[in-house]
Amino acid sequence: MTILNLAEYKNRKEHIVMVTCYDYTFARILNDSDIDIILVGDSAAMVMHGFDTTIPIDVEAMAVHVASVSRGAPDKVIVGDLPFLSYRKGLQSSMEAVEKIMKAGAQAIKLEGIDGHEDLVRHIVDSGIPVMGHLGLTPQSVHQLGGFRVQGRTEDDRERLKKQARACQQAGCFSLVLECVPDTLAEEITQMLDIPTIGIGAGIHTDGQVLVMQDLLGLTRDFKPRFVRSYLDGYATMLDAFNRFTADVRSKSFPAKEERYTG
Numbered sequence: 001m002t003i004l005n006l007a008e009y010k011n012r013k014e015h016i017v018m019v020t021c022y023d024y025t026f027a028r029i030l031n032d033s034d035i036d037i038i039l040v041g042d043s044a045a046m047v048m049h050g051f052d053t054t055i056p057i058d059v060e061a062m063a064v065h066v067a068s069v070s071r072g073a074p075d076k077v078i079v080g081d082l083p084f085l086s087y088r089k090g091l092q093s094s095m096e097a098v099e100k101i102m103k104a105g106a107q108a109i110k111l112e113g114i115d116g117h118e119d120l121v122r123h124i125v126d127s128g129i130p131v132m133g134h135l136g137l138t139p140q141s142v143h144q145l146g147g148f149r150v151q152g153r154t155e156d157d158r159e160r161l162k163k164q165a166r167a168c169q170q171a172g173c174f175s176l177v178l179e180c181v182p183d184t185l186a187e188e189i190t191q192m193l194d195i196p197t198i199g200i201g202a203g204i205h206t207d208g209q210v211l212v213m214q215d216l217l218g219l220t221r222d223f224k225p226r227f228v229r230s231y232l233d234g235y236a237t238m239l240d241a242f243n244r245f246t247a248d249v250r251s252k253s254f255p256a257k258e259e260r261y262t263g
């Protein structure tokens with residue numbers, strides 16, 4: 001799988017599978033899996049660092065996550081998120097942010113929205129760097145959106161999102177994440193565009209799906225949006241492992257003879 005194959009996926013109507021990842025250990029597992037793309041998302045701010053939004057994470061922290069993932073998953077396409085405001089402070093500083101993420105090991109970058117940075121996207125693409133767009137619920141704008149809520153519910157919003165989707169394609173994005181939009185809108189955008197769409201909370205008609213790894217593995221207990229399907233009760237499984245270790249230590253059944261260096 002390379003960025004170039006993605007267009008073929010769309011033509012063949014074969015769905016693209018993307019999962020987020022932020023560290024080496026999980027990246028190694030994903031490297032051996034059947035998934036197509038790893039997204040080192042700025043959701044790292046929330047699931048790895050415990051913030052309420054994606055706003056606090058900066059380019060340096062994102063570059064550390066990208067580098068860890070790229071060491072663990074050399075065979076996968078890795079997309080790195082540009083964090084909050086890192087691409088809104090002028091060309092020089094935006095390109096420095098792109099450089100850090102790419103030099104850390106990403107093969108493409110993702111950024112949210114398009115209004116006001118169409119030229120920047122063109123410039124990044126013209127610099128030889130693939131760009132993934134992201135529309136709908138764009139978490140970096142959570143305060144402007146009034147919370148993490150479904151977008152594109154009114155006719156005006158639908159039209160605005162369709163216009164933005166066209167702008168992403170025209171600016172040279174190779175694919176587009178659609179987050180938390182009604183399935184009929186995601187379907188319209190997917191049919192309208194030549195580039196593949198990858199949905200999260202956007203229904204079945206997108207060209208691919210993405211989930212945050214912690215959600216997919218059932219590692220988070222506090223919050224489960226309706227679009228999440230967990231394939232493991234990771235929280236319960238891990239809790240049980242920690243508690244069994246504790247019990248074994250306290251009962252002195254760990255370490256056993258074969259787990260000790262004797263002599």
Ligand code: KIV
Pocket residue numbers: 020039040041042043044081134177179200210212
């Ligand atoms: O940061 C992230 O994890 C994302 C996905 C939700 C698409 O942008």
